[in-house]
Amino acid sequence: MQRNEHQESNQEEEPVPGMQQLLDNPFMLLFLGVLFPTVFYILWGIMEIISIPAVK
Amino acid sequence: MAANMFRQCPDSGLFFHKSAESLMKAHAVFGVVYLLLGGFLGLLVALTRMPSLHILNAEDFYLALSIHGTAILIFWIIFFEMAVLYFASSTLLRSRPATPGIGWVGFLLMVIGSTLVMVAFFRGNSSVMFTSYVPMPAEPIFYLGLILFAVGALIGCFIFLATLVVAKQEKTYDGSIPLVTFGALTATIIAIFTIASGAVILIPTWLWSLGFISHIDPLMYRTVWWALGHSSQQINVAAHVSIWYAIAAIIFGAKPMSEKVSRTAFLLYILFLQLASAHHILADPGVSSTWKVFNTSYAMYLAVLASMVHGLTVPGCIEVAQRKKGFNNGLFEWLKKAPWANPVFSAMFISLIIFGFIGGITGVVMGTEQINLIIHNTIFVPGHFHATVAVGTTMAFMAITYFLIPVLFRRQLIWPNACKWQPYLFGGGMLILSLFLLGAGTLGVPRRHWDINFSDAALQFQFAGTAITMMGIAGLGGFLAAMGGALFCLIAVGSLVFGKRLDPGASLFSSFGFPMAASCYNIERPGKLGLAPVEQTGDGGIQAKGTFVLALVFLAAFVVYFFINAKYLSSIWPMG
Numbered sequence: 001m002q003r004n005e006h007q008e009s010n011q012e013e014e015p016v017p018g019m020q021q022l023l024d025n026p027f028m029l030l031f032l033g034v035l036f037p038t039v040f041y042i043l044w045g046i047m048e049i050i051s052i053p054a055v056k
Numbered sequence: 057m058a059a060n061m062f063r064q065c066p067d068s069g070l071f072f073h074k075s076a077e078s079l080m081k082a083h084a085v086f087g088v089v090y091l092l093l094g095g096f097l098g099l100l101v102a103l104t105r106m107p108s109l110h111i112l113n114a115e116d117f118y119l120a121l122s123i124h125g126t127a128i129l130i131f132w133i134i135f136f137e138m139a140v141l142y143f144a145s146s147t148l149l150r151s152r153p154a155t156p157g158i159g160w161v162g163f164l165l166m167v168i169g170s171t172l173v174m175v176a177f178f179r180g181n182s183s184v185m186f187t188s189y190v191p192m193p194a195e196p197i198f199y200l201g202l203i204l205f206a207v208g209a210l211i212g213c214f215i216f217l218a219t220l221v222v223a224k225q226e227k228t229y230d231g232s233i234p235l236v237t238f239g240a241l242t243a244t245i246i247a248i249f250t251i252a253s254g255a256v257i258l259i260p261t262w263l264w265s266l267g268f269i270s271h272i273d274p275l276m277y278r279t280v281w282w283a284l285g286h287s288s289q290q291i292n293v294a295a296h297v298s299i300w301y302a303i304a305a306i307i308f309g310a311k312p313m314s315e316k317v318s319r320t321a322f323l324l325y326i327l328f329l330q331l332a333s334a335h336h337i338l339a340d341p342g343v344s345s346t347w348k349v350f351n352t353s354y355a356m357y358l359a360v361l362a363s364m365v366h367g368l369t370v371p372g373c374i375e376v377a378q379r380k381k382g383f384n385n386g387l388f389e390w391l392k393k394a395p396w397a398n399p400v401f402s403a404m405f406i407s408l409i410i411f412g413f414i415g416g417i418t419g420v421v422m423g424t425e426q427i428n429l430i431i432h433n434t435i436f437v438p439g440h441f442h443a444t445v446a447v448g449t450t451m452a453f454m455a456i457t458y459f460l461i462p463v464l465f466r467r468q469l470i471w472p473n474a475c476k477w478q479p480y481l482f483g484g485g486m487l488i489l490s491l492f493l494l495g496a497g498t499l500g501v502p503r504r505h506w507d508i509n510f511s512d513a514a515l516q517f518q519f520a521g522t523a524i525t526m527m528g529i530a531g532l533g534g535f536l537a538a539m540g541g542a543l544f545c546l547i548a549v550g551s552l553v554f555g556k557r558l559d560p561g562a563s564l565f566s567s568f569g570f571p572m573a574a575s576c577y578n579i580e581r582p583g584k585l586g587l588a589p590v591e592q593t594g595d596g597g598i599q600a601k602g603t604f605v606l607a608l609v610f611l612a613a614f615v616v617y618f619f620i621n622a623k624y625l626s627s628i629w630p631m632g
Contacts, residue, residue, distance in 0.1 A: 023319050024232050026220055026241055029326055033245035034252070037283065037330035041351055042253065045279045045334075048343045 061152065062579040063572070067558075068306070068463045071582040074571050075156035076146035077464060080139040082163055082569030083212075084457070087135030088548055090170070091450070094127030095541040102489070102534025105435075107509055107524050109531065114506045118183040121504065123174070125186030129445065130205070130288065131170045136453050137243060137295050138166070138212040143464075144240035144298065145219035150582040151228045154218030162211030169205030172197045185504065187285060190261060190272040199262035206251045206258070213244045213251070229585035235312050235319065236305075239298025242322040247291045249330055253283035275342045286333035289445055293363070294325055296407065296452035300370045303404040303455055307395065310377035313369045313600070321369075324362035331355040335423040339432040345425065352423040360420055367412040368607050371405075372600035379599070387602040403455035403479035410483065411448030414490050415440060417614050427621045430628060435527075436497025443490040446537070451483060454544050461548065466562035466572065467555035471547055478547065482540025488533025496526040498624070 022028060061074045097120040104112040104120070112120060146153045153159060175197060176182040182194035220241070223229060233241070257280040263269045301318070304310040312318045334351035337343055371391075378390030395401045418440040421427050431437070458475065461467055469475050501508055501523050508527070510517050552567035561573030571577075598604055 019316075019320075020232070023238070023323065026217060026245075029241065029323070030217070030245050030248065033242075033326040033330075034249045036327045037249055037287070037333075040355065041331050041333060042256075042280060042283055044347055045337075045343055046276065048347055049273070049276050049279060052342055 060577050060580050062150075062582055063576045064579060064582070065463045065466075068459075070147050070463060071150050071579065072464065073146050073152050074577050075159070076142045076153040078569050078571055079153065079156060079159050079163065080142045080147075080460075080464060081567065083135050083139040083142070083166075084460070085552070085568055086163075086167065086170075087132050087139065087453075088457075088545055090127045090131035090135060091541065092545045093174075094124050094132055095538055095545070097121075097124040098128065098541075099534065099538035100124075102531050102538070104506070105508075106528050106531030108528055110507065112506075115180075115183070117506045118185065119177060119180065122183045122185045123177050126173060126177070128450075129186055130202075131173075133292055133445070133449060133453075134205075134209050134247075134288070135166065135170075137247070137291060138163070138209065140295050140299070140453075140456075141212055141216040141240055141244060143460075144237045145216050145223070148234050148237050148585075149219070149223040149228050150585050151219055151223035151226065154215055154222045156215075158211060159215050162208040162215070165204050165208030165211065167208075169201045169203070169208060172201030172204065174201075176201060187281065188261075189281075190264070190274055190277045193265055196262060196265045199258050199265055203255065203258050203262060206254050209247065210251045213247050216240065216244050227584065228582070231587045232315075234585075235315060236298045236302045238319055239294055239301060239322055242325050243291045243294035243298065245326050246287055246294055246330060250284055250287035250291060253280060253287065257281050257284065275340060278340065279337055279343070282333040282336045283330065286336060287330040289441065289449075290325070290329040290332070292445060292449035293329065294322065296411075296449045297322075297363075297366045297370075299452040299456045300366070300404055300408055301373075303400055303452075303459070304370055304374050304377070306459060307398065307401050308374050308377040310373040313372045313376065317365060318369055321362035321365035324358050327358070328355045329359040329362070332359060332419075332423060335428065338423075338425050338428045348425050352425065356423050357420075360416065363412070363416055364607075364610075367408065367416070367610070368603060370408060371606065372603040375600040375603050387605055390602060397476045399458045399475045399479050400455050402476075403451045403458065403483070406479055406483035407448050407451035407455065410443050410451075410487055410490070412610060413613060414487070414494075415444035415448055417617050418494060419444065420614070421618060421621050424618075427618075427625055430621070430625050431497050433503055434497035435493045435501045435503045437503050439490045439493030439495075439497055439530075442486055442493065447483060447486045447490070450541075451479065451486075454479065454482070457544075457548055461551045461555065462558055465552055465555075465567050466557065466559040467551050467567065468558055469547065470550045470555050474543055475547055478540055478543045480540075482537055482544060485533050485536025485538070485540055489530050489537055490533075492526045492530035492533060496523050496530065498621075499523040499526070501527060 062071050064071050100112055100120045101117065101124050103109045104117050142153060142159075145151065176195045179195065182198040184192050184194045184198070188194055188198070220233065232238070257277060260269055261272055261277065264272050301312065331351040332355070334348055335356070338348055338352065374394070375390045378393065383390040383393045394405070418436070422431060422437065422440060458469065461469055497503070499520055499522060501519060508519055553564065559572065559576060561576040563570070563573070566572045
């Protein structure tokens with residue numbers, strides 16, 4: 001919020017670090033943010049529940 | 057020629073788009089309505105759980121508890137979070153909001169959905185509480201209402217993402233999005249996962265309530281439902297941490313100590329925070345310890361690490377800003393000279409301290425599989441989440457509301473003295489409530505129980521006098537907190553209606569979502585948001601010495617409390 005209104009942005013072109021590219025990509029973050037809990041919490045949890053033997 | 061759609065607040069310098077500010081106001085006002093309703097019923101719940109008062113009968117108690125939980129944990133929080141998303145995207149990026157018309161459709165769905173849920177509650181056949189565990193049935197309109205509300209919130213999330221795209225395409229800012237917007241993005245991502253999980257479990261449950269599905273497996277329901285129930289509270293964490301950063305910047309002109317570190321901490325939230333939902337399943341026999349320990353320990357600890365990073369960097373950046381202003385004496389002059397009479401700061405700082413010291417530490421204790429056994433399903437759990445949600449999130453939202461009433465609504469706050477005291481009344485009451493619920497829970501008092509004296513039960517049980525006393529003191533804390541919450545609602549609504557207009561165009565209707573007078577919007581397109589200043593690296597020493605000491609105190613409290621609980625576990629369940 002406290003950004004410098006008049007700061008020049010004509011710095012020399014440098015390659016953007018990979019981590020910054022990731023953090024600047026909201027849709028990649030969305031993909032990861034849905035993938036991790038879906039795999040580790042929901043799918044893994046459901047697989048454990050459905051593998052419980054049914055009562056005979 | 058394009059119409060002028062923006063106005064600039066003369067006090068804050070922020071730019072508000074006509075459509076976005078109407079959406080912010082409407083969502084925030086509706087959120088406060090649910091805070092008022094949920095808070096009032098929370099008072100009745102607290103007074104019923106005081107053994108000496110016990111004011112409601114069982115049926116009314118479960119109705120009040122159901123409405124209190126749902127109105128506060130879902131409706132107040134998510135309505136307000138939608139307002140935060142419009143603020144963090146349109147206002148902070150100086151961009152027009154994407155598809156504001158569809159934003160109103162989302163808002164309408166949230167209003168209709170939440171109303172249907174309340175109708176179901178008040179008809180008396182859906183007192184299934186916030187968790188609505190199957191096979192306990194609610195009326196179909198209860199589930200339908202939740203689904204409609206979730207769809208509306210999902211629309212708000214996608215409009216936030218679309219606004220990021222619009223802002224980038226129209227080059228309204230240079231470089232990366234601001235840190236506060238990045239925090240809101242984190243909240244949005246967690247919200248999308250949360251709502252998708254809710255759809256996965258609530259749509260079949262709705263069909264079950266209509267008779268189209270014969271059976272919902274209770275463990276399956278609990279596991280998937282908690283991806284909704286707990287993750288919805290993780291949206292709060294990301295949102296209120298963003299507000300901490302925003303208020304540090306607003307009040308002190310503070311800049312993040314390290315953008316990289318803070319953004320990486322938000323990334324840890326995105327990846328791991330939702331996995332903490334598993335701590336609700338720690339006592340369930342159907343899933344393995346491997347699943348439980350991975351989710352609640354390895355993964356959750358990475359999210360806890362992120363919270364500790366934020367807990368260090370937010371006060372740290374305030375300290376650095378204060379020291380630059382000359383408050384350099386000793387370790388804590390920067391904190392003593394902070395504006396404690398300004399509710400924007402005091403509410404935010406109380407939120408930060410109680411969230412970390414009480415909510416954070418007890419959350420880790422609850423997330424440890426072994427220790428969880430001594431407090432699972434006890435009133436320790438509400439003790440924990442009143443520290444995280446009622447103080448951490450709600451007080452952060454109260455803090456930003458005190459800022460937004462003059463800036464967004466263009467009304468002066470009424471009752472300035474009451475504004476100074478309200479955060480202490482609410483925060484103090486909630487602190488008492490949380491601490492004594494934690495204590496009573498450690499002594500085994502169950503959560504959600506109408507009568508711990510078991511006066512009409514076939515099997516009698518007598519809790520220790522200490523536990524009964526703690527429940528009584530917790531009730532007093534709840535009463536104080538309810539008074540503080542009611543005072544906040546009075547100040548907020550009273551300011552919108554009776555507060556002095558700071559802009560002639562700020563009509564009564566504009567306080568509730570209608571645009572201000574057309575003459576207020578005199579800017580076609582705000583100037584571009586420039587790059588953030590380059591970080592000051594300092595002289596190589598510790599710049600925030602006081603915060604570092606506070607962090608050490610926090611870690612000591614963390615270690616001591618963890619081992620006290622481990623010792624307690626060993627005494628009630630001896631080995632060998």
